[in-house]
Amino acid sequence: MDLQSAKMIGAGLAVIGLGGVGAGIGSIFASLISSIARNPSARPQVFPMSMLGFALVEAVALYALLIAFLILFT
Amino acid sequence: MAAAPPEDSPLHQFVIQPLVPIHIGNVDLSFTNSSLFMVVAATLVTLFLTLGMRGENLVPGRFQSMAEMSYEFVAGMVRDNVGSAGRKYFPFVFTLFMFVLFGNLLGLLPYSFTFTSHIAVTAALALVVIVGVTVVGIAKHGLHFLSFFVPKGVPAALLPLMIPIEVISYLSRPVSLSIRLFANMMAGHTMLKVFAGFVVLLGFLGGWAPLAMDVALTAFELLVAFLQAYVFTVLTCIYLNDAIHLH
Numbered sequence: 001m002d003l004q005s006a007k008m009i010g011a012g013l014a015v016i017g018l019g020g021v022g023a024g025i026g027s028i029f030a031s032l033i034s035s036i037a038r039n040p041s042a043r044p045q046v047f048p049m050s051m052l053g054f055a056l057v058e059a060v061a062l063y064a065l066l067i068a069f070l071i072l073f074t
Numbered sequence: 075m076a077a078a079p080p081e082d083s084p085l086h087q088f089v090i091q092p093l094v095p096i097h098i099g100n101v102d103l104s105f106t107n108s109s110l111f112m113v114v115a116a117t118l119v120t121l122f123l124t125l126g127m128r129g130e131n132l133v134p135g136r137f138q139s140m141a142e143m144s145y146e147f148v149a150g151m152v153r154d155n156v157g158s159a160g161r162k163y164f165p166f167v168f169t170l171f172m173f174v175l176f177g178n179l180l181g182l183l184p185y186s187f188t189f190t191s192h193i194a195v196t197a198a199l200a201l202v203v204i205v206g207v208t209v210v211g212i213a214k215h216g217l218h219f220l221s222f223f224v225p226k227g228v229p230a231a232l233l234p235l236m237i238p239i240e241v242i243s244y245l246s247r248p249v250s251l252s253i254r255l256f257a258n259m260m261a262g263h264t265m266l267k268v269f270a271g272f273v274v275l276l277g278f279l280g281g282w283a284p285l286a287m288d289v290a291l292t293a294f295e296l297l298v299a300f301l302q303a304y305v306f307t308v309l310t311c312i313y314l315n316d317a318i319h320l321h
Contacts, residue, residue: 051301051304052304052305052308054301055254055258055301055302055304055305056254056305058258058298059250059253059254059257059258062254062257062258062261063253063257065257065261066253066257066260066261069264073079073085
């Protein structure tokens, strides 16, 4: 296998991590919706926390993307 | 060091061009497009806050209420996360938030440059935060600050294992803080440019689909720009709280 195709496959493998991030973001918003549905008055306290969690999980996706970029472009 | 990406690459937007070349010895201190946008962001923040608060009306107008809302937002964040001991550090946290926020938002304008998409910039900001927080902790607690690395309720036999883990996790804070911001901005802007490239490739007939996607992504990037500035400052507050209150 030549270097270029190995790079392509490696970059593809690196973004497998996005599967976990998808599950994580889904779980954050699922629990946000169920907690607001159970207690709508808790929304102002719960919403910023969920946004923080969303941003932290999304950052993991970007780490994977970053590795993919590093493999492809360096 | 990799060669500069070609003109049509989605990464071409991140190229740093020197505008006023300044070389002192072997050090390149040129005034670049990155520094230009930092100056623009700082100027816009100053204008926004001074012009907004010029009237000082009891019932604020639109402009003044925006300035007051941004102040209140960060003040509430510091109050919730650090408590009353954090009031001293509010000016620093507020400056950090406004600088990162305006940097992210300026980058969304077409043909502008996002200085927060460079790890050199975000790593410098994160280092200032982490060194500052450590200095605050040591100044407040002296050598007692080192008890921060000893978790409570852990059996003594496990301490040789736990202390290195705590130290490593403390040292990885600036890394994750800087990479989170820079990777978010870089990935988002690359994605916008990749979809913009599809518009050209698909031409007049099919180009509207990626164009609509680009519009939606721009709205999403607006959310990310705000959210990442928020996350950066909230984590700063949390680290500050750790240093002041030690667990």
